[in-house]
Amino acid sequence: MMRILYFILALLLIAIVIVLGLQVGSFESDLATIAEAFLNYNPDNTTHYAIVHLRLPRLLLALVVGAALAFCGYLMQAMVNNGLADPYLLGTASGASLGAVLVFFGFINISISGFYMPPVLAMAGAFIVTLVVVILGYRKRQLIPAQLLLAGIAISSLCTAIVGLLTFLSDSEGKLKSVIFWSMGSFERASWTLLPYPAIALIVALILFAFMQKQLNILMLGSERAQALGVQVSYTRWAILATVSIVTGFAVATSGPIGFVGLIVPHVTRGLLGTTGRSNLLFCAFVGGLFMLLCDLLSRIIYPPTGLPIGIITSFFGVPFFVYLLSRKNYKFSS
Amino acid sequence: MKNKTIVYTLHFLCFIVAALTIVGCQQKQEQVGQEQGITITDDLGRKLHLPKQPERVFGFTSAMAEMLFAIVDTANIIARTPDCDYPAAVYTKPVVSNYPVDLEQVLALKPDLIFTSEGMTPLEDAARLQELGIPVYYQKYRTVEDVLKGIEDIGRIMGREQVANHLADSLRKEVQQLEANYRNRPNPLQVLTITWTDPIYVYGKNTLLTDKLRILGAENAVKETFDQPYPALTREYILKLNPDVLMGGTKEKLEQTFFSQYPELRKIKAYKDGRIYAPTGNLIERPGPRIVESIKELEGFLYP
Structure with missing residues (x-):
């Protein structure tokens, strides 16, 4: 019963924050204007245009990216059986940053055949780095979680060092601004053409793992016990790896590497629904989306018009809650 | 014996008086030296003391390099930053890193004064250079007139008032003409x-x-x-x-x-x-x- 209540509450809060978010922007717009923009859309009215083509995709992108990162964080924590894991463990974030930075620093044309290249290269960087980490973490036809962790840290550090070197050698302040903005995350690039990529990846992954929640819960007991209980550990791990790299890759490519969400929201989910809840993954995605929506709204209210970099807000508001959660005596990572 | 003591005492007193006089004279000379130097205040309100009129200068920004080449004798400009590309004569000067500031290179060049503008050189860098005996003069611009006044200020500091004022006045006239053309x-x-x-x-x-x-x-x-x-x-x-x-x-x-x-x-x-x-x-x-x-x-x- 409580589970259903939590779901209803999360959905209600998401709807409220979206309605509030639609009212925040440079054009003054009350609820009546927003209703008019959707019910009687006039493309020549710039306020209508801003609400439908700028604000709504931004809010939906925040929702999708927050949900994707929280969902992937939950999967990674289950896979390596460690509460410190997050979606960027495989080097996705640093790989994406390196890809984008290579474009900003002129190694690749900023626009090819009309395509704006930073997100494309970010996606490519995320996949290449993840592939290298997985190859390094693979031994004797098995994925070794500890080795995967170490490989992720090492390759991430290498990518970060290359980004740091390029930043240091930068000959223009503008390039530095791009790198800083990119590395802290933003939803300002949101559009209806960009939104489907992370959204479709997330929806497909959610459907796929809706049938694997039980295996995930057992996997958190450790690989040997999971194997003994009939879970195909190797198959499950490969499924998680492939899903996390694709979903996180799209999220990072569209919004930059936003930290903390993928780490804390899975803990919040387990804190509220327990460690073995049947619908934990879906709830985790909802809470991640809600948290990101709230952070984006706050960032735009605190520092208009652009908003503060979203990664700063997620840390500021996430850490106190995380500390509270960890201090609760009845919370534990796995069953 | 008593006379000898008096003589020795008088000699000693004379020696003390002479010593004090010499020290006093030296101190007076130092004060005069300080009075002979120049104290200038930059656009950020920072007071800078220059022992003499600067002869070895350079700009920490490419815009400042353009200012100096327009006003100062080229021989008095001793360096340029990597971004400086105008006028062509700027390429004859050695390059000095302004970001980050290469303190050793700046010290080796022995400038009397460095010109820069607000926001282009961190104040901490200017303070560090000041500690090393190299004053940094900041200019601040909000209007076109501020830039023209900046030209006149450089002329005054460098003893090139005539060149600077002539340049500023001719530019001012052109600005006034443009302003009149498009007013209201x-x-x-x-x-x-x-x-x-x-x-x-x-x-x-x-x-x-x-x-x-x-x-x-x-x-x-x-x-x-x-x-x-x-x-x-x-x-x-x-x-x-x-x-x-x-x-x-x-x-x-x-x-x-x-x-x-x-x-x-x-x-x-x-x-x-x-x-x-x-x-x-x-x-x-x-x-x-x-x-x-x-x-x-x-x-x-x-x-x-």
Whole structure:
């Protein structure tokens, strides 16, 4: 019963924050204007245009990216059986940053055949780095979680060092601004053409793992016990790896590497629904989306018009809650 | 015996008096020396003491290098920064790193004074150089007139008043003529000038460009004063500004790097009317003796 209540509450809060978010922007717009923009859309009215083509995709992108990162964080924590894991463990974030930075620093044309290249290269960087980490973490036809962790840290550090070197050698302040903005995350690039990529990846992954929640819960007991209980550990791990790299890759490519969400929201989910809840993954995605929506709204209210970099807000508001959660005596990572 | 004691005592006293006199004279000479030096106050209100009129100087910014080459004898300019590219004579000078500041290289050059402008050299770097005995003089510009006064100030400090005042006066006359041509124009053009496309950074209200546009009877489309001189803006904010003119790159370049990324901004008036221009970076960015050239370039864009 409580589970259903939590779901209803999360959905209600998401709807409220979206309605509030639609009212925040440079054009003054009350609820009546927003209703008019959707019910009687006039493309020549710039306020209508801003609400439908700028604000709504931004809010939906925040929702999708927050949900994707929280969902992937939950999967990674289950896979390596460690509460410190997050979606960027495989080097996705640093790989994406390196890809984008290579474009900003002129190694690749900023626009090819009309395509704006930073997100494309970010996606490519995320996949290449993840592939290298997985190859390094693979031994004797098995994925070794500890080795995967170490490989992720090492390759991430290498990518970060290359980004740091390029930043240091930068000959223009503008390039530095791009790198800083990119590395802290933003939803300002949101559009209806960009939104489907992370959204479709997330929806497909959610459907796929809706049938694997039980295996995930057992996997958190450790690989040997999971194997003994009939879970195909190797198959499950490969499924998680492939899903996390694709979903996180799209999220990072569209919004930059936003930290903390993928780490804390899975803990919040387990804190509220327990460690073995049947619908934990879906709830985790909802809470991640809600948290990101709230952070984006706050960032735009605190520092208009652009908003503060979203990664700063997620840390500021996430850490106190995380500390509270960890201090609760009845919370534990796995069953 | 008693006489001897008196004589010795007198000798001793004479010695003390003589010693005190010599020390006193030396102190007096030092005070005179200090009085002979020059104390100047820069645009940030920092007092700088120079032992003599500076002879070995250089600019920590490319704009300042242009100022110095226009006013000071070339022989007195001892270095340039990596960004300095105008006038051609600047290439004859050794390069010194201004970011980060190469302190050892600066010390080796033994400058009497370094010129820079607000925001271009961190105050901590200036303080460190001051500790090493090298004063740093800051200029601050909000208006075109500030730049012209800056030219006169450099002339005064370097003992080149005649050259500097002549240059400033001739530039001032041209500015006044331009101002008279475009005074009281109805519906002034709203101009948005971007400095970077991802994220979108623009020339804010409190930049020199706002005054250049005012002289030409136009306005900076950014009316709000932000903390940063070059604030970041959202697409929605730019849609609301709806500028008549957009500057920051050629139509072709901005189509590829700006409008392809932000197709929503194709709704602004400047895009619809095709009023997109690419000002010369070195002219629009540098507050220096080519400021009138910069204003005239803008004039060509605004009133083709």
